[in-house]
Amino acid sequence: MNKVIACIDTFNHTAETVCDFAAWSSQQLQAPLLLLHVLEKSDQPAKSNLSGNIGLGTREHLLDELSQLDEQRAKLLKEQGRVMLKEARKRAAEDGIAEAETLQLHGDLIENITELEQDIRLLVMGREGSQEHSTAQIGSHLESVIRTLHRPMLITVGDFKVPERFMIAYDGSETAKKAIQMVASSPLLQGIPCTLLTVGPDTNNLHEQLKEAAGTLEKAGFSVTPVLRAGDVDKVINQCVAELGIDLLVMGAYGHSRIRQFLVGSTTTKLLQHSRIPVLLLR
Template sequence: MNQVIACIDTFNHTAETVCDYANWASVQMQASLTLLHVLEKNEAPVKANLSGSIGLGAREHLLEELSSLDEQRSKILREQGRLLLEEAKKRVDVTAIPSLETLQRHGDLIENLLDLEASTRLLVMGREGSHAHETSHIGSHLESVIRTVQRPILISVSDFKAPSRFMIAYDASPTAKKVLERVAFSPLLKGIPCFVLMVGAKTETQLEQLSEAKQTLEKAGFLVETDIRAGEVDSVIHQTLKDVEADLLVMGAYGHSRIRQFLVGSTTTKLLRSAQVPLLLLR
């Protein structure tokens, strides 16, 4: 389990940003990088139904022509995928990472990611796919990937910027404590100042929980600031990111508390649409 996988569906600005964040993560963790392009089923040739009253000879002729066109289209799509992976490869600084691989696969994106899950250390995806709306297959699959793939997921947003400060949305739940441990023991964010945010009232219990979180990260060598702020979770998170000038938001992907519910259901889409910084989702 030592590779970063970057999902590429076409080579546009989103793909460039995905490549940049994947390259940065590979350097930070000294992990191999794989640029993945999946030719999905809905992009593959579609067989026509010619079972109607058309004559036998004409039907056979049309089937032959359709088969030939399908084959040509399949070749074109494969070549298009190969070329976009070559363009993506040029974006990567191969001198700073252990190795770089390009991988083209057919089928369902999520099925392919699950097939590669055992060797995946981090998955990097863009918030949008080919276009800046949900019709593109990577963008439209993002929430399903978050729910299904049991690996850390870095979601790129806008232009690449190497994080100079990251923020953890924390609620002292078992999941959130695991997030802290993952951050503490991973080289991905080493050396980057951290801000830990809790949303709610400044009770004695929450102050104690926040102090414990700070100690965990400080023992791992992080420079840590903390705060507890009241209000609606999404608004507080977005405002605090601006206030502390954080370049990355780290959160647990699942759970039942106020913060963790923010990533479940329709609010997932809301967060992904409105976030101005990349998100690192951990389990």
């Protein structure tokens, strides 16, 4: 569990942002960077009904041609992936990572990431995949990866910017408390001012929860501003992000209470689709 792994599915602006955040994370964590491209078999080999009046010889000839086309296509896609990884490595070098490792795998993205899970300290993925395809693998598989992986994930969006203030969405659950401990013990966000947000009624209980969580972070050297606001979780989070100039949102991937309701099911996708800043999901 010692590598920052960046998923690259095509080399566009999204991939550049993924590379930049992954390189920054690698330097913050002092962990090696691995650039990963998974060549999925999303398009099945060409098939056709070659029965009927077509002779046996003709059918065999057509099948042979289709097989050759599939083989050529596979070679081209593999080479395209190598070129993308080369560009990603060049980008990482420009960001200060002299020896980024590259890896191209074949098969299902989720299965491959799961097999690498023990080596992952942080997984970095773009919110969207290839701009040329509406069903690009990174975008379409993102929620599945979130639900499957038991490692921290940084989901990037927009342009790269070194975070100058981050916000933790805190609900007092065990998952949220664990997230606080993870932030406190990690060098990833050290030195960056933190806003600690809880959404709910103005009660002594919630103030105590905020105080306890803030104390844990402050003992680890963080500058913390506790904030308690009432309202709908998603609206309050978005308002605070805009009002306070937040550059990075941190939250437990699954907790309890209202923030858990906000993250489960299609609302996870809603959060990621509408967020204008990167989201760090912790487990």
